[in-house]
Amino acid sequence: MSAKDDAAAQVQELMRMAMGEAAAGRDLAIFSRMVVNVVAAAIGHSDLSETRARAGQGVGYGPGWHAARKAATERDRVCVNCGSDENLEVHHIRPLRLFRRKSDAHALSNLKLLCRSCHAEADRLFRATEATQ
Numbered sequence: 001m002s003a004k005d006d007a008a009a010q011v012q013e014l015m016r017m018a019m020g021e022a023a024a025g026r027d028l029a030i031f032s033r034m035v036v037n038v039v040a041a042a043i044g045h046s047d048l049s050e051t052r053a054r055a056g057q058g059v060g061y062g063p064g065w066h067a068a069r070k071a072a073t074e075r076d077r078v079c080v081n082c083g084s085d086e087n088l089e090v091h092h093i094r095p096l097r098l099f100r101r102k103s104d105a106h107a108l109s110n111l112k113l114l115c116r117s118c119h120a121e122a123d124r125l126f127r128a129t130e131a132t133q
């Protein structure tokens, strides 16, 4: 079996598990992360944040994302945390998955420009605070 066939089988298995979790009313965020990791590994993509960013520009981020991303980039220009102007990404202060309507998550007040490493740290910190609630 090739790496890609193997990944396809793993993704299928994850989908089956996700269906069960969804039926039980549980959060599916973990499954989308696992699928991204499996796919990234299969295509030899070591940079997961980039893979995630590309996936996000597809279907997941919903309408209005492209314009919101551009507006936040033009407003902030550099990483608002460390001032870097490299590897910039638009961060959702309150994560997208916590919004019922994705377009609400893309409000400029909920976005800030961060470099890739500050973005990873911001997401990690949010998950850590969330876990203690």
Ligand SMILES: [Zn+2]
Pocket (backbone or CB within 6 Å): 079, 080, 081, 082, 083, 084, 114, 115, 116, 117, 118, 119
């Ligand atoms: Zn930074």
